[in-house]
Amino acid sequence: MKKFKFTTVSTIINEPGGVSNIGEIISPLGYKNVLVIADKGIVNAGLFDKLIKGLNDSNIVNVAFTDIGPDPKEEMVSASVSVAKENNVDCIIGIGGGSVMDVAKVTAVIAKNGCTLADIYGIEQVRGGRLPLLLIPTTAGTGSEVTSSSVISHASGKKNVVIDPTLLPDIALLDVEMLSSMPKQIVSTTGVDAIVHAIEAYTSSTKKNPISDMLACEALRYLLGNIEASFQVSAAEESRSKMLLGSTLAGQAFANSSVAAVHAFAYALAETFHLPHGLSNSLVLIHILRFNIGKEVTLYSDLSRNLFPEVIGKSDREAAEYLISRLENIIESIELNKGLREFDIRAEDLEKLAELTLKQERLLNNNPCKIEYRDALQIFKNAF
Ligand SMILES: [Fe+2]
CATH class of the missing domain: 1.20.1090.10 (Dehydroquinate synthase-like - alpha domain)
Incomplete structure:
Protein backbone atom coordinates (compact mmCIF):
# COMPACT_ATOMS: atom_id res chain seq x y z
CA MET A 1 0.00 0.00 0.00
CA LYS A 2 1.36 3.42 -0.85
CA LYS A 3 2.27 5.94 1.83
CA PHE A 4 -0.44 8.42 2.84
CA LYS A 5 -1.25 10.91 5.55
CA PHE A 6 -4.74 11.73 6.82
CA THR A 7 -5.51 14.70 9.07
CA THR A 8 -8.86 15.89 10.36
CA VAL A 9 -10.58 17.63 13.26
CA SER A 10 -10.38 16.09 16.72
CA THR A 11 -14.08 16.47 17.53
CA ILE A 12 -17.27 16.47 15.47
CA ILE A 13 -20.50 16.97 17.41
CA ASN A 14 -23.72 16.16 15.57
CA GLU A 15 -26.51 17.55 17.75
CA PRO A 16 -29.85 18.93 16.59
CA GLY A 17 -30.32 22.02 18.77
CA GLY A 18 -26.64 21.99 19.69
CA VAL A 19 -26.27 25.74 19.09
CA SER A 20 -28.77 26.46 21.84
CA ASN A 21 -26.70 24.23 24.12
CA ILE A 22 -23.43 25.92 23.22
CA GLY A 23 -22.71 26.70 26.86
CA GLU A 24 -22.61 23.00 27.70
CA ILE A 25 -20.05 22.50 24.94
CA ILE A 26 -17.87 25.54 25.67
CA SER A 27 -17.96 25.79 29.47
CA PRO A 28 -16.21 22.48 30.27
CA LEU A 29 -13.35 23.61 28.04
CA GLY A 30 -12.84 26.71 30.16
CA TYR A 31 -13.52 29.36 27.51
CA LYS A 32 -15.09 32.43 29.05
CA ASN A 33 -14.72 35.24 26.52
CA VAL A 34 -15.77 34.42 22.99
CA LEU A 35 -15.71 36.22 19.63
CA VAL A 36 -18.61 35.09 17.44
CA ILE A 37 -18.03 35.61 13.71
CA ALA A 38 -21.11 35.50 11.48
CA ASP A 39 -22.62 37.32 8.52
CA LYS A 40 -25.73 39.47 8.25
CA GLY A 41 -27.73 36.63 6.66
CA ILE A 42 -27.18 34.51 9.76
CA VAL A 43 -28.22 37.42 11.97
CA ASN A 44 -31.35 38.12 9.90
CA ALA A 45 -32.36 34.45 9.91
CA GLY A 46 -32.37 34.46 13.72
CA LEU A 47 -29.68 31.77 13.91
CA PHE A 48 -27.21 34.16 15.50
CA ASP A 49 -29.60 35.00 18.34
CA LYS A 50 -29.87 31.33 19.30
CA LEU A 51 -26.12 31.12 19.67
CA ILE A 52 -25.81 34.36 21.65
CA LYS A 53 -28.64 33.30 23.97
CA GLY A 54 -26.88 29.97 24.53
CA LEU A 55 -23.66 31.78 25.46
CA ASN A 56 -25.43 34.30 27.68
CA ASP A 57 -27.37 31.57 29.48
CA SER A 58 -24.02 30.07 30.47
CA ASN A 59 -22.56 33.44 31.48
CA ILE A 60 -19.97 33.31 28.69
CA VAL A 61 -18.88 36.84 27.75
CA ASN A 62 -19.19 37.39 24.01
CA VAL A 63 -18.62 39.95 21.30
CA ALA A 64 -19.67 39.68 17.68
CA PHE A 65 -18.23 40.51 14.28
CA THR A 66 -20.79 40.23 11.49
CA ASP A 67 -19.42 42.45 8.72
CA ILE A 68 -18.67 39.60 6.31
CA GLY A 69 -19.82 39.14 2.72
CA PRO A 70 -19.16 36.65 -0.04
CA ASP A 71 -15.53 36.27 -1.19
CA PRO A 72 -14.24 37.67 2.14
CA LYS A 73 -11.66 40.46 1.85
CA GLU A 74 -8.44 41.06 3.75
CA GLU A 75 -10.01 44.14 5.40
CA MET A 76 -12.70 41.94 6.94
CA VAL A 77 -10.03 39.76 8.51
CA SER A 78 -8.16 42.82 9.83
CA ALA A 79 -11.39 44.10 11.38
CA SER A 80 -12.30 40.79 13.00
CA VAL A 81 -8.75 40.40 14.37
CA SER A 82 -9.02 43.89 15.88
CA VAL A 83 -12.24 42.94 17.65
CA ALA A 84 -10.61 39.76 18.95
CA LYS A 85 -7.56 41.61 20.29
CA GLU A 86 -9.45 44.59 21.75
CA ASN A 87 -11.64 42.20 23.73
CA ASN A 88 -8.86 39.80 24.63
CA VAL A 89 -11.03 36.83 23.62
CA ASP A 90 -10.01 33.27 24.46
CA CYS A 91 -12.05 31.45 21.80
CA ILE A 92 -13.41 32.05 18.28
CA ILE A 93 -16.75 30.69 17.07
CA GLY A 94 -17.54 30.90 13.35
CA ILE A 95 -21.20 30.33 12.45
CA GLY A 96 -22.16 30.54 8.78
CA GLY A 97 -21.21 29.37 5.32
CA GLY A 98 -17.77 29.05 3.79
CA SER A 99 -16.94 32.78 3.86
CA VAL A 100 -17.58 33.12 7.57
CA MET A 101 -15.62 30.00 8.40
CA ASP A 102 -12.71 31.17 6.21
CA VAL A 103 -12.51 34.43 8.18
CA ALA A 104 -12.90 32.67 11.54
CA LYS A 105 -10.00 30.30 10.77
CA VAL A 106 -7.44 32.96 9.93
CA THR A 107 -8.70 35.30 12.67
CA ALA A 108 -7.99 32.55 15.22
CA VAL A 109 -4.41 32.32 13.91
CA ILE A 110 -3.60 36.03 13.60
CA ALA A 111 -5.22 37.05 16.89
CA LYS A 112 -3.09 34.45 18.66
CA ASN A 113 0.34 34.89 17.16
CA GLY A 114 0.42 38.39 15.70
CA CYS A 115 1.35 37.37 12.16
CA THR A 116 -0.14 38.96 9.04
CA LEU A 117 -2.15 37.32 6.28
CA ALA A 118 0.83 37.74 3.96
CA ASP A 119 2.90 35.68 6.40
CA ILE A 120 0.55 32.69 6.20
CA TYR A 121 -0.59 32.68 2.54
CA GLY A 122 0.48 29.47 0.88
CA ILE A 123 0.89 25.93 2.10
CA GLU A 124 1.84 25.18 5.73
CA GLN A 125 3.17 28.65 6.56
CA VAL A 126 1.41 29.02 9.94
CA ARG A 127 3.70 29.23 12.97
CA GLY A 128 2.67 29.68 16.59
CA GLY A 129 -0.74 28.03 16.73
CA ARG A 130 -4.12 29.71 17.01
CA LEU A 131 -6.88 30.52 19.48
CA PRO A 132 -9.36 27.72 20.23
CA LEU A 133 -11.79 27.50 17.30
CA LEU A 134 -15.31 26.12 16.96
CA LEU A 135 -17.06 26.12 13.57
CA ILE A 136 -20.79 25.75 12.95
CA PRO A 137 -21.90 25.37 9.30
CA THR A 138 -25.25 26.83 8.23
CA THR A 139 -25.26 25.22 4.79
CA ALA A 140 -24.63 21.62 3.71
CA GLY A 141 -21.95 22.11 1.10
CA THR A 142 -18.56 23.67 1.70
CA GLY A 143 -17.35 21.21 4.33
CA SER A 144 -15.19 24.11 5.52
CA GLU A 145 -15.82 23.11 9.15
CA VAL A 146 -13.45 20.17 8.60
CA THR A 147 -10.97 21.53 6.07
CA SER A 148 -7.58 23.10 6.63
CA SER A 149 -7.93 25.90 4.08
CA SER A 150 -9.17 29.47 3.92
CA VAL A 151 -9.59 31.67 0.85
CA ILE A 152 -9.23 35.44 1.35
CA SER A 153 -9.46 38.06 -1.41
CA HIS A 154 -7.16 41.04 -1.88
CA ALA A 155 -8.90 44.36 -2.59
CA SER A 156 -7.94 43.82 -6.26
CA GLY A 157 -10.09 40.67 -6.30
CA LYS A 158 -7.12 38.29 -6.35
CA LYS A 159 -7.83 35.25 -4.20
CA ASN A 160 -5.17 34.00 -1.81
CA VAL A 161 -5.28 30.69 -0.02
CA VAL A 162 -4.02 29.59 3.38
CA ILE A 163 -3.64 25.82 3.64
CA ASP A 164 -2.40 24.54 6.96
CA PRO A 165 -3.58 21.87 9.44
CA THR A 166 -3.60 24.61 12.11
CA LEU A 167 -6.82 25.85 10.47
CA LEU A 168 -8.69 22.67 11.39
CA PRO A 169 -11.01 23.68 14.24
CA ASP A 170 -11.06 22.04 17.66
CA ILE A 171 -14.76 21.34 17.26
CA ALA A 172 -17.09 21.13 14.24
CA LEU A 173 -20.66 21.44 15.52
CA LEU A 174 -23.34 20.10 13.17
CA ASP A 175 -26.77 21.42 14.18
CA VAL A 176 -29.43 20.74 11.55
CA GLU A 177 -31.60 23.51 13.03
CA MET A 178 -29.14 25.94 11.43
CA LEU A 179 -30.32 24.67 8.01
CA SER A 180 -34.05 25.00 8.64
CA SER A 181 -34.45 28.30 6.78
CA MET A 182 -32.07 27.50 3.92
CA PRO A 183 -33.68 28.51 0.57
FE1 LIG B 1 -16.25 23.26 -3.60
Whole structure:
Protein backbone atom coordinates (compact mmCIF):
# COMPACT_ATOMS: atom_id res chain seq x y z
CA MET A 1 0.00 0.00 0.00
CA LYS A 2 1.36 3.42 -0.85
CA LYS A 3 2.27 5.94 1.83
CA PHE A 4 -0.44 8.42 2.84
CA LYS A 5 -1.25 10.91 5.55
CA PHE A 6 -4.74 11.73 6.82
CA THR A 7 -5.51 14.70 9.07
CA THR A 8 -8.86 15.89 10.36
CA VAL A 9 -10.58 17.63 13.26
CA SER A 10 -10.38 16.09 16.72
CA THR A 11 -14.08 16.47 17.53
CA ILE A 12 -17.27 16.47 15.47
CA ILE A 13 -20.50 16.97 17.41
CA ASN A 14 -23.72 16.16 15.57
CA GLU A 15 -26.51 17.55 17.75
CA PRO A 16 -29.85 18.93 16.59
CA GLY A 17 -30.32 22.02 18.77
CA GLY A 18 -26.64 21.99 19.69
CA VAL A 19 -26.27 25.74 19.09
CA SER A 20 -28.77 26.46 21.84
CA ASN A 21 -26.70 24.23 24.12
CA ILE A 22 -23.43 25.92 23.22
CA GLY A 23 -22.71 26.70 26.86
CA GLU A 24 -22.61 23.00 27.70
CA ILE A 25 -20.05 22.50 24.94
CA ILE A 26 -17.87 25.54 25.67
CA SER A 27 -17.96 25.79 29.47
CA PRO A 28 -16.21 22.48 30.27
CA LEU A 29 -13.35 23.61 28.04
CA GLY A 30 -12.84 26.71 30.16
CA TYR A 31 -13.52 29.36 27.51
CA LYS A 32 -15.09 32.43 29.05
CA ASN A 33 -14.72 35.24 26.52
CA VAL A 34 -15.77 34.42 22.99
CA LEU A 35 -15.71 36.22 19.63
CA VAL A 36 -18.61 35.09 17.44
CA ILE A 37 -18.03 35.61 13.71
CA ALA A 38 -21.11 35.50 11.48
CA ASP A 39 -22.62 37.32 8.52
CA LYS A 40 -25.73 39.47 8.25
CA GLY A 41 -27.73 36.63 6.66
CA ILE A 42 -27.18 34.51 9.76
CA VAL A 43 -28.22 37.42 11.97
CA ASN A 44 -31.35 38.12 9.90
CA ALA A 45 -32.36 34.45 9.91
CA GLY A 46 -32.37 34.46 13.72
CA LEU A 47 -29.68 31.77 13.91
CA PHE A 48 -27.21 34.16 15.50
CA ASP A 49 -29.60 35.00 18.34
CA LYS A 50 -29.87 31.33 19.30
CA LEU A 51 -26.12 31.12 19.67
CA ILE A 52 -25.81 34.36 21.65
CA LYS A 53 -28.64 33.30 23.97
CA GLY A 54 -26.88 29.97 24.53
CA LEU A 55 -23.66 31.78 25.46
CA ASN A 56 -25.43 34.30 27.68
CA ASP A 57 -27.37 31.57 29.48
CA SER A 58 -24.02 30.07 30.47
CA ASN A 59 -22.56 33.44 31.48
CA ILE A 60 -19.97 33.31 28.69
CA VAL A 61 -18.88 36.84 27.75
CA ASN A 62 -19.19 37.39 24.01
CA VAL A 63 -18.62 39.95 21.30
CA ALA A 64 -19.67 39.68 17.68
CA PHE A 65 -18.23 40.51 14.28
CA THR A 66 -20.79 40.23 11.49
CA ASP A 67 -19.42 42.45 8.72
CA ILE A 68 -18.67 39.60 6.31
CA GLY A 69 -19.82 39.14 2.72
CA PRO A 70 -19.16 36.65 -0.04
CA ASP A 71 -15.53 36.27 -1.19
CA PRO A 72 -14.24 37.67 2.14
CA LYS A 73 -11.66 40.46 1.85
CA GLU A 74 -8.44 41.06 3.75
CA GLU A 75 -10.01 44.14 5.40
CA MET A 76 -12.70 41.94 6.94
CA VAL A 77 -10.03 39.76 8.51
CA SER A 78 -8.16 42.82 9.83
CA ALA A 79 -11.39 44.10 11.38
CA SER A 80 -12.30 40.79 13.00
CA VAL A 81 -8.75 40.40 14.37
CA SER A 82 -9.02 43.89 15.88
CA VAL A 83 -12.24 42.94 17.65
CA ALA A 84 -10.61 39.76 18.95
CA LYS A 85 -7.56 41.61 20.29
CA GLU A 86 -9.45 44.59 21.75
CA ASN A 87 -11.64 42.20 23.73
CA ASN A 88 -8.86 39.80 24.63
CA VAL A 89 -11.03 36.83 23.62
CA ASP A 90 -10.01 33.27 24.46
CA CYS A 91 -12.05 31.45 21.80
CA ILE A 92 -13.41 32.05 18.28
CA ILE A 93 -16.75 30.69 17.07
CA GLY A 94 -17.54 30.90 13.35
CA ILE A 95 -21.20 30.33 12.45
CA GLY A 96 -22.16 30.54 8.78
CA GLY A 97 -21.21 29.37 5.32
CA GLY A 98 -17.77 29.05 3.79
CA SER A 99 -16.94 32.78 3.86
CA VAL A 100 -17.58 33.12 7.57
CA MET A 101 -15.62 30.00 8.40
CA ASP A 102 -12.71 31.17 6.21
CA VAL A 103 -12.51 34.43 8.18
CA ALA A 104 -12.90 32.67 11.54
CA LYS A 105 -10.00 30.30 10.77
CA VAL A 106 -7.44 32.96 9.93
CA THR A 107 -8.70 35.30 12.67
CA ALA A 108 -7.99 32.55 15.22
CA VAL A 109 -4.41 32.32 13.91
CA ILE A 110 -3.60 36.03 13.60
CA ALA A 111 -5.22 37.05 16.89
CA LYS A 112 -3.09 34.45 18.66
CA ASN A 113 0.34 34.89 17.16
CA GLY A 114 0.42 38.39 15.70
CA CYS A 115 1.35 37.37 12.16
CA THR A 116 -0.14 38.96 9.04
CA LEU A 117 -2.15 37.32 6.28
CA ALA A 118 0.83 37.74 3.96
CA ASP A 119 2.90 35.68 6.40
CA ILE A 120 0.55 32.69 6.20
CA TYR A 121 -0.59 32.68 2.54
CA GLY A 122 0.48 29.47 0.88
CA ILE A 123 0.89 25.93 2.10
CA GLU A 124 1.84 25.18 5.73
CA GLN A 125 3.17 28.65 6.56
CA VAL A 126 1.41 29.02 9.94
CA ARG A 127 3.70 29.23 12.97
CA GLY A 128 2.67 29.68 16.59
CA GLY A 129 -0.74 28.03 16.73
CA ARG A 130 -4.12 29.71 17.01
CA LEU A 131 -6.88 30.52 19.48
CA PRO A 132 -9.36 27.72 20.23
CA LEU A 133 -11.79 27.50 17.30
CA LEU A 134 -15.31 26.12 16.96
CA LEU A 135 -17.06 26.12 13.57
CA ILE A 136 -20.79 25.75 12.95
CA PRO A 137 -21.90 25.37 9.30
CA THR A 138 -25.25 26.83 8.23
CA THR A 139 -25.26 25.22 4.79
CA ALA A 140 -24.63 21.62 3.71
CA GLY A 141 -21.95 22.11 1.10
CA THR A 142 -18.56 23.67 1.70
CA GLY A 143 -17.35 21.21 4.33
CA SER A 144 -15.19 24.11 5.52
CA GLU A 145 -15.82 23.11 9.15
CA VAL A 146 -13.45 20.17 8.60
CA THR A 147 -10.97 21.53 6.07
CA SER A 148 -7.58 23.10 6.63
CA SER A 149 -7.93 25.90 4.08
CA SER A 150 -9.17 29.47 3.92
CA VAL A 151 -9.59 31.67 0.85
CA ILE A 152 -9.23 35.44 1.35
CA SER A 153 -9.46 38.06 -1.41
CA HIS A 154 -7.16 41.04 -1.88
CA ALA A 155 -8.90 44.36 -2.59
CA SER A 156 -7.94 43.82 -6.26
CA GLY A 157 -10.09 40.67 -6.30
CA LYS A 158 -7.12 38.29 -6.35
CA LYS A 159 -7.83 35.25 -4.20
CA ASN A 160 -5.17 34.00 -1.81
CA VAL A 161 -5.28 30.69 -0.02
CA VAL A 162 -4.02 29.59 3.38
CA ILE A 163 -3.64 25.82 3.64
CA ASP A 164 -2.40 24.54 6.96
CA PRO A 165 -3.58 21.87 9.44
CA THR A 166 -3.60 24.61 12.11
CA LEU A 167 -6.82 25.85 10.47
CA LEU A 168 -8.69 22.67 11.39
CA PRO A 169 -11.01 23.68 14.24
CA ASP A 170 -11.06 22.04 17.66
CA ILE A 171 -14.76 21.34 17.26
CA ALA A 172 -17.09 21.13 14.24
CA LEU A 173 -20.66 21.44 15.52
CA LEU A 174 -23.34 20.10 13.17
CA ASP A 175 -26.77 21.42 14.18
CA VAL A 176 -29.43 20.74 11.55
CA GLU A 177 -31.60 23.51 13.03
CA MET A 178 -29.14 25.94 11.43
CA LEU A 179 -30.32 24.67 8.01
CA SER A 180 -34.05 25.00 8.64
CA SER A 181 -34.45 28.30 6.78
CA MET A 182 -32.07 27.50 3.92
CA PRO A 183 -33.68 28.51 0.57
CA LYS A 184 -34.10 25.84 -2.13
CA GLN A 185 -31.51 27.44 -4.39
CA ILE A 186 -28.90 27.25 -1.64
CA VAL A 187 -29.82 23.63 -0.89
CA SER A 188 -29.28 22.69 -4.53
CA THR A 189 -26.07 24.60 -5.26
CA THR A 190 -24.32 23.85 -1.97
CA GLY A 191 -25.48 20.23 -2.15
CA VAL A 192 -23.94 19.78 -5.61
CA ASP A 193 -20.72 21.32 -4.30
CA ALA A 194 -20.58 18.67 -1.57
CA ILE A 195 -21.29 15.92 -4.12
CA VAL A 196 -18.42 17.20 -6.28
CA HIS A 197 -16.09 17.27 -3.26
CA ALA A 198 -16.75 13.58 -2.67
CA ILE A 199 -16.50 12.53 -6.34
CA GLU A 200 -13.27 14.47 -6.89
CA ALA A 201 -11.76 13.18 -3.64
CA TYR A 202 -12.49 9.58 -4.69
CA THR A 203 -11.10 10.07 -8.20
CA SER A 204 -8.09 12.26 -7.35
CA SER A 205 -5.03 11.10 -9.24
CA THR A 206 -2.54 12.03 -6.56
CA LYS A 207 -3.76 11.92 -2.98
CA LYS A 208 -6.67 9.49 -2.66
CA ASN A 209 -6.20 6.99 0.12
CA PRO A 210 -8.29 4.29 1.83
CA ILE A 211 -9.67 6.71 4.46
CA SER A 212 -10.63 9.46 2.02
CA ASP A 213 -12.19 6.79 -0.26
CA MET A 214 -14.29 5.46 2.61
CA LEU A 215 -15.43 8.94 3.59
CA ALA A 216 -16.20 9.93 -0.01
CA CYS A 217 -18.37 6.86 -0.56
CA GLU A 218 -20.27 7.32 2.68
CA ALA A 219 -20.68 11.02 1.93
CA LEU A 220 -22.18 10.22 -1.48
CA ARG A 221 -24.62 7.73 0.05
CA TYR A 222 -25.93 10.49 2.31
CA LEU A 223 -25.82 13.24 -0.33
CA LEU A 224 -27.24 11.41 -3.37
CA GLY A 225 -29.89 9.77 -1.22
CA ASN A 226 -31.14 12.99 0.33
CA ILE A 227 -30.51 15.98 -1.91
CA GLU A 228 -33.84 15.73 -3.75
CA ALA A 229 -35.87 15.42 -0.53
CA SER A 230 -33.82 18.19 1.05
CA PHE A 231 -34.59 20.46 -1.93
CA GLN A 232 -38.31 20.47 -1.11
CA VAL A 233 -39.61 23.59 0.64
CA SER A 234 -41.06 21.48 3.43
CA ALA A 235 -37.98 19.27 3.62
CA ALA A 236 -37.97 16.86 6.52
CA GLU A 237 -35.31 17.68 9.07
CA GLU A 238 -33.92 14.17 8.66
CA SER A 239 -33.00 14.71 4.99
CA ARG A 240 -31.22 17.99 5.73
CA SER A 241 -29.48 16.40 8.70
CA LYS A 242 -28.11 13.68 6.41
CA MET A 243 -27.04 16.30 3.84
CA LEU A 244 -25.20 18.15 6.59
CA LEU A 245 -23.34 15.03 7.70
CA GLY A 246 -22.67 14.07 4.08
CA SER A 247 -21.16 17.48 3.43
CA THR A 248 -18.89 17.13 6.46
CA LEU A 249 -17.76 13.65 5.43
CA ALA A 250 -17.05 14.93 1.91
CA GLY A 251 -15.09 17.81 3.46
CA GLN A 252 -12.93 15.39 5.43
CA ALA A 253 -12.32 13.41 2.23
CA PHE A 254 -11.32 16.30 -0.02
CA ALA A 255 -9.30 18.03 2.70
CA ASN A 256 -6.95 15.06 2.39
CA SER A 257 -7.41 13.95 -1.22
CA SER A 258 -8.06 17.32 -2.91
CA VAL A 259 -10.59 18.39 -5.50
CA ALA A 260 -9.74 18.50 -9.19
CA ALA A 261 -10.93 19.62 -12.64
CA VAL A 262 -14.55 20.45 -11.79
CA HIS A 263 -13.29 22.98 -9.26
CA ALA A 264 -10.70 24.31 -11.70
CA PHE A 265 -13.45 25.04 -14.26
CA ALA A 266 -15.76 26.39 -11.54
CA TYR A 267 -13.11 28.83 -10.29
CA ALA A 268 -12.68 30.19 -13.82
CA LEU A 269 -16.45 30.75 -14.02
CA ALA A 270 -16.60 32.33 -10.57
CA GLU A 271 -13.66 34.62 -11.26
CA THR A 272 -15.10 35.91 -14.53
CA PHE A 273 -18.85 35.86 -14.03
CA HIS A 274 -19.12 35.75 -10.23
CA LEU A 275 -21.49 32.78 -10.26
CA PRO A 276 -22.04 31.03 -6.92
CA HIS A 277 -19.47 28.29 -6.39
CA GLY A 278 -21.90 25.38 -6.28
CA LEU A 279 -23.75 26.61 -9.37
CA SER A 280 -20.46 26.85 -11.27
CA ASN A 281 -19.71 23.26 -10.29
CA SER A 282 -23.10 22.05 -11.46
CA LEU A 283 -22.75 23.74 -14.87
CA VAL A 284 -19.64 21.77 -15.81
CA LEU A 285 -19.84 18.60 -13.70
CA ILE A 286 -21.47 16.21 -16.18
CA HIS A 287 -19.34 17.41 -19.10
CA ILE A 288 -16.09 16.91 -17.20
CA LEU A 289 -17.14 13.46 -15.98
CA ARG A 290 -17.93 12.45 -19.59
CA PHE A 291 -14.47 13.64 -20.66
CA ASN A 292 -12.76 11.89 -17.74
CA ILE A 293 -14.43 8.49 -18.17
CA GLY A 294 -13.32 8.50 -21.80
CA LYS A 295 -9.71 8.46 -20.55
CA GLU A 296 -9.80 6.88 -17.08
CA VAL A 297 -12.94 4.86 -16.57
CA THR A 298 -11.98 2.55 -13.70
CA LEU A 299 -11.99 5.12 -10.90
CA TYR A 300 -15.55 6.03 -11.83
CA SER A 301 -16.73 2.45 -12.33
CA ASP A 302 -15.25 1.53 -8.93
CA LEU A 303 -17.06 4.44 -7.33
CA SER A 304 -20.31 3.53 -9.06
CA ARG A 305 -20.09 -0.10 -7.90
CA ASN A 306 -19.44 1.10 -4.35
CA LEU A 307 -22.61 3.20 -4.45
CA PHE A 308 -25.02 1.20 -6.59
CA PRO A 309 -25.30 -2.59 -6.12
CA GLU A 310 -27.31 -2.76 -9.35
CA VAL A 311 -24.21 -2.08 -11.47
CA ILE A 312 -22.10 -4.89 -10.00
CA GLY A 313 -21.40 -7.25 -12.91
CA LYS A 314 -21.78 -4.50 -15.53
CA SER A 315 -18.80 -3.38 -17.62
CA ASP A 316 -16.61 -0.50 -16.42
CA ARG A 317 -18.11 1.76 -19.06
CA GLU A 318 -21.70 0.85 -18.15
CA ALA A 319 -21.04 1.31 -14.43
CA ALA A 320 -19.43 4.73 -14.95
CA GLU A 321 -22.22 5.82 -17.31
CA TYR A 322 -24.77 4.77 -14.69
CA LEU A 323 -23.17 7.11 -12.14
CA ILE A 324 -23.31 9.98 -14.63
CA SER A 325 -26.95 9.30 -15.50
CA ARG A 326 -27.89 9.27 -11.80
CA LEU A 327 -26.15 12.63 -11.37
CA GLU A 328 -27.90 14.02 -14.47
CA ASN A 329 -31.29 13.01 -13.06
CA ILE A 330 -30.51 14.65 -9.73
CA ILE A 331 -29.28 17.87 -11.35
CA GLU A 332 -32.50 18.02 -13.35
CA SER A 333 -34.76 17.39 -10.38
CA ILE A 334 -33.08 20.12 -8.31
CA GLU A 335 -33.48 22.52 -11.23
CA LEU A 336 -29.80 23.01 -12.08
CA ASN A 337 -29.86 21.50 -15.59
CA LYS A 338 -28.83 24.75 -17.22
CA GLY A 339 -26.35 25.85 -19.89
CA LEU A 340 -23.72 28.56 -19.57
CA ARG A 341 -25.66 30.70 -22.07
CA GLU A 342 -28.42 31.15 -19.48
CA PHE A 343 -26.04 33.18 -17.30
CA ASP A 344 -25.08 35.93 -19.75
CA ILE A 345 -22.02 34.02 -20.87
CA ARG A 346 -21.37 34.40 -24.61
CA ALA A 347 -19.79 31.92 -27.01
CA GLU A 348 -16.87 34.31 -27.48
CA ASP A 349 -16.15 34.13 -23.72
CA LEU A 350 -15.33 30.43 -23.80
CA GLU A 351 -11.72 30.75 -24.98
CA LYS A 352 -10.92 33.11 -22.11
CA LEU A 353 -12.60 30.71 -19.68
CA ALA A 354 -10.51 27.83 -21.02
CA GLU A 355 -7.33 29.89 -20.59
CA LEU A 356 -8.24 30.76 -17.00
CA THR A 357 -9.02 27.12 -16.24
CA LEU A 358 -5.57 26.01 -17.40
CA LYS A 359 -4.05 28.36 -14.80
CA GLN A 360 -5.55 26.18 -12.03
CA GLU A 361 -2.59 23.82 -12.26
CA ARG A 362 -2.78 22.58 -8.65
CA LEU A 363 -6.34 21.36 -9.20
CA LEU A 364 -5.84 20.05 -12.73
CA ASN A 365 -2.87 18.00 -11.55
CA ASN A 366 -5.28 16.09 -9.29
CA ASN A 367 -7.58 15.23 -12.18
CA PRO A 368 -7.42 11.55 -13.14
CA CYS A 369 -6.51 12.49 -16.72
CA LYS A 370 -4.70 15.40 -18.34
CA ILE A 371 -6.76 18.32 -19.62
CA GLU A 372 -5.24 20.44 -22.41
CA TYR A 373 -6.48 23.81 -23.63
CA ARG A 374 -8.45 22.27 -26.50
CA ASP A 375 -10.12 19.84 -24.07
CA ALA A 376 -11.09 22.66 -21.71
CA LEU A 377 -12.52 24.67 -24.59
CA GLN A 378 -14.55 21.69 -25.81
CA ILE A 379 -15.88 21.05 -22.30
CA PHE A 380 -17.02 24.68 -22.04
CA LYS A 381 -18.63 24.38 -25.49
CA ASN A 382 -20.46 21.25 -24.37
CA ALA A 383 -21.62 23.08 -21.23
CA PHE A 384 -22.70 26.14 -23.21
FE1 LIG B 1 -16.25 23.26 -3.60
